[in-house]
Amino acid sequence: MKEFDIAVIPGDGIGVEVTAIALKVMEKVAAKYAVRLSFTEVLAGGCAIDTYGEPLPASTLETCQNSDAVLLGAVGGPKWDHLGGNQRPEKALLGLRSGLGLYANLRPVKIYDELKGASPLKDSIIEQGVDLLIVRELTGGIYFGERGRTTTDEGYASAFDSEVYNEFEIARIAKNAFEAARLRQKKVTLVDKANILESSRLWREVVAKVAKHYPDVELNYMYVDNAAMQLVKNPAQFDVIVTSNMFGDILSDEASMITGSIGMLASSSVRQDSFGMYEPIHGSAPDIAGKDLANPLAQILSAAMLFEYSLGMGEAARDIENAVESVLKQGYRTGDIWTEGTEKVGTTRMGELVLAAL
Amino acid sequence: MKEFDIAVIPGDGIGVEVTAIALKVMEKVAAKYAVRLSFTEVLAGGCAIDTYGEPLPASTLETCQNSDAVLLGAVGGPKWDHLGGNQRPEKALLGLRSGLGLYANLRPVKIYDELKGASPLKDSIIEQGVDLLIVRELTGGIYFGERGRTTTDEGYASAFDSEVYNEFEIARIAKNAFEAARLRQKKVTLVDKANILESSRLWREVVAKVAKHYPDVELNYMYVDNAAMQLVKNPAQFDVIVTSNMFGDILSDEASMITGSIGMLASSSVRQDSFGMYEPIHGSAPDIAGKDLANPLAQILSAAMLFEYSLGMGEAARDIENAVESVLKQGYRTGDIWTEGTEKVGTTRMGELVLAAL
Ligand SMILES: CC(C)[C@H](C(=O)O)[C@@H](O)C(=O)O
Ligand SMILES: CC(C)[C@H](C(=O)O)[C@@H](O)C(=O)O
Numbered sequence: 001m002k003e004f005d006i007a008v009i010p011g012d013g014i015g016v017e018v019t020a021i022a023l024k025v026m027e028k029v030a031a032k033y034a035v036r037l038s039f040t041e042v043l044a045g046g047c048a049i050d051t052y053g054e055p056l057p058a059s060t061l062e063t064c065q066n067s068d069a070v071l072l073g074a075v076g077g078p079k080w081d082h083l084g085g086n087q088r089p090e091k092a093l094l095g096l097r098s099g100l101g102l103y104a105n106l107r108p109v110k111i112y113d114e115l116k117g118a119s120p121l122k123d124s125i126i127e128q129g130v131d132l133l134i135v136r137e138l139t140g141g142i143y144f145g146e147r148g149r150t151t152t153d154e155g156y157a158s159a160f161d162s163e164v165y166n167e168f169e170i171a172r173i174a175k176n177a178f179e180a181a182r183l184r185q186k187k188v189t190l191v192d193k194a195n196i197l198e199s200s201r202l203w204r205e206v207v208a209k210v211a212k213h214y215p216d217v218e219l220n221y222m223y224v225d226n227a228a229m230q231l232v233k234n235p236a237q238f239d240v241i242v243t244s245n246m247f248g249d250i251l252s253d254e255a256s257m258i259t260g261s262i263g264m265l266a267s268s269s270v271r272q273d274s275f276g277m278y279e280p281i282h283g284s285a286p287d288i289a290g291k292d293l294a295n296p297l298a299q300i301l302s303a304a305m306l307f308e309y310s311l312g313m314g315e316a317a318r319d320i321e322n323a324v325e326s327v328l329k330q331g332y333r334t335g336d337i338w339t340e341g342t343e344k345v346g347t348t349r350m351g352e353l354v355l356a357a358l
Numbered sequence: 359m360k361e362f363d364i365a366v367i368p369g370d371g372i373g374v375e376v377t378a379i380a381l382k383v384m385e386k387v388a389a390k391y392a393v394r395l396s397f398t399e400v401l402a403g404g405c406a407i408d409t410y411g412e413p414l415p416a417s418t419l420e421t422c423q424n425s426d427a428v429l430l431g432a433v434g435g436p437k438w439d440h441l442g443g444n445q446r447p448e449k450a451l452l453g454l455r456s457g458l459g460l461y462a463n464l465r466p467v468k469i470y471d472e473l474k475g476a477s478p479l480k481d482s483i484i485e486q487g488v489d490l491l492i493v494r495e496l497t498g499g500i501y502f503g504e505r506g507r508t509t510t511d512e513g514y515a516s517a518f519d520s521e522v523y524n525e526f527e528i529a530r531i532a533k534n535a536f537e538a539a540r541l542r543q544k545k546v547t548l549v550d551k552a553n554i555l556e557s558s559r560l561w562r563e564v565v566a567k568v569a570k571h572y573p574d575v576e577l578n579y580m581y582v583d584n585a586a587m588q589l590v591k592n593p594a595q596f597d598v599i600v601t602s603n604m605f606g607d608i609l610s611d612e613a614s615m616i617t618g619s620i621g622m623l624a625s626s627s628v629r630q631d632s633f634g635m636y637e638p639i640h641g642s643a644p645d646i647a648g649k650d651l652a653n654p655l656a657q658i659l660s661a662a663m664l665f666e667y668s669l670g671m672g673e674a675a676r677d678i679e680n681a682v683e684s685v686l687k688q689g690y691r692t693g694d695i696w697t698e699g700t701e702k703v704g705t706t707r708m709g710e711l712v713l714a715a716l
Binding site: 142143147148157159162165168193195198199201229233246250252254258 | 446522
């Protein structure tokens with residue numbers, strides 16, 4: 001019997017609830033395909049600060065490093081917002097990304113037919129459907145460049161941050177984008193600000209070089225300000241968007257929001273090998289934590305991605321996705337995606353429904 | 359009779375057409391209020407590259423410096439896209455901004471009742487109205503920081519750009535935001551990425567200090583990724599957004615697009631004194647240039663802003679705004695904002711209608 005080690009970081013707030021449900025789903029699917037999953041739960045984020053005094057204990061990182069994949073809930077909350085830079089829950093995310101070498105964040109953004117009503121965009125805009133993938137560079141750029149304070153000649157306090165990218169970093173993420181596009185609509189849009197940034201100009205050069213190895217994939221370029229507009233105006237034009245860490249942060253959140261159902265969206269953070277970290281894109285939502293209100297579907301779909309990309313079990317992933325779709329078709333909704341005429345259910349019940357549909 | 363010197367930069371593409379019309383509107387209003395406007399037309403952008411071999415000739419900058427205000431059309435187009443960094447039409451914009459010291463870009467984003475149908479957002483989202491002001495820092499940050507290329511130890515080409523802000527720059531733009539908020543809904547949202555960027559943390563410190571002088575204005579903070587979502591989810595929550603050059607570039611374009619009527623939006627770029635540069639937020643739209651298809655209303659409304667802020671003629675500005683609204687109420691629309699049941703008119707005719715309504 002095949003066995004996989006999964007590091008599990010429920011994290012804070014609703015991360016705990018949705019992860020518990022996703023684990024049940026994973027166990028059921030594992031049983032069906034006769035693989036054994038060994039889960040090791042570890043702390044990161046606010047709960048780790050409370051327990052260990054630091055957002056990412058070395059032991060947590062180590063457990064993750066020794067596993068086949070990581071399932072992450074959500075970290076952070078107002079409880080820890082007063083803490084200084086290095087003691088904030090978000091540091092756990094950055095530490096996991098860099099510590100595990102997860103340089104590519106893949107965020108599929110899709111509007112489910114059943115949930116079109118939840119989109120803030122007019123029907124006329126989304127009638128062609130929205131199904132795009134944002135490939136965000138995750139371990140470079142201004143997130144990890146030098147930063148600090150200085151004083152100007154006039155005596156003013158000054159602060160700086162550096163956006164830095166090298167050929168190697170750009171080429172490897174570009175490959176992720178082109179490979180993904182091959183399995184989709186074969187179109188890659190590089191989003192940058194090449195009319196201003198030198199780093200963007202390097203991105204254009206390197207991505208154009210990588211594109212030569214993918215003659216079957218179309219490459220086009222778009223400035224980030226225009227991309228922010230086009231996502232609202234005509235999201236159907238996009239297939240795969242590849243971009244820097246900072247622009248990806250902004251655009252992937254904007255793109256998620258146009259679906260109107262953030263509680264449905266999963267993401268993976270990966271590297272060259274099959275290892276990856278999987279998490280819902282929603283936050284820890286402390287205001288609804290522990291109230292059986294959270295939508296567990298994004299985390300369940302994150303688990304599906306984990307099966308597909310880290311365990312090589314595409315069929316298991318399809319099973320989970322189909323179960324989720326069938327529950328939606330049956331008309332069940334958590335509060336965040338509820339609309340007139342559908343049946344509102346809580347976190348636990350939604351989990352049971354997916355398990356039953358499996 | 360009062361006399362004002364106005365530098366006029368029609369620029370490229372539809373910039374030329376819409377500016378010609380705005381000048382007529384300005385002349386009519388000037389006559390009503392018995393002021394004399396002396397227009398000096400100068401070249402910048404693509405047309406300046408064609409004529410002088412450079413996007414911003416020194417003589418253009420000088421004419422602007424010696425004027426009371428600048429009215430700018432739009433610059434750029436695919437014709438000049440192949441040119442290198444310093445020879446691109448956009449360089450004219452950057453040169454004007456820094457050369458004239460225009461550190462604050464004010465971009466009002468408003469959905470006209472008559473044009474709600476044009477918004478890509480659902481009626482339920484915009485029913486509370488959208489009326490916000492983006493105050494974007496315009497002469498600092500990563501747009502003007504050091505940038506360049508290096509080589510990594512492994513021999514990879516590497517590129518960097520620096521985001522740099524000092525206290526002075528942040529405090530002065532913050533003042534613009536708070537002053538503007540006082541005349542509006544008294545709410546300022548600082549958009550940044552303070553969980554990552556040191557420069558954002560300095561923004562928070564300095565803006566909080568400035569806020570002390572405006573106890574009547576509410577200040578809150580939002581991360582840029584969240585702001586990109588909230589603009590789509592609930593734009594009515596915003597009054598004044600103040601942010602860095604780069605984030606402002608992205609968010610102001612996104613915010614403009616949610617109105618669905620970019621051909622209606624004006625902007626001003628200002629400094630401490632009354633001098634300013636006024637321009638529509640739309641581009642040069644070379645595809646429709648010279649076809650009498652462009653919407654001249656954004657440029658007409660830019661002229662209104664020029665009267666108000668640089669010439670101290672608020673009443674004249676109101677006249678222009680009322681004329682534009684009345685033409686919309688009468689049901690006239692250029693193609694970009696046309697919907698079933700309204701009357702489509704060209705650029706020239708739209709200009710005549712506004713002149714008639716004045
Ligand atoms: C919490 C924050 C540091 C993080 C980021 O900016 O990467 C988050 O916004 C995300 O996108 O995962
Ligand atoms: C053309 C470009 C350099 C410019 C900018 O990024 O500032 C434009 O996008 C704008 O917003 O005026």
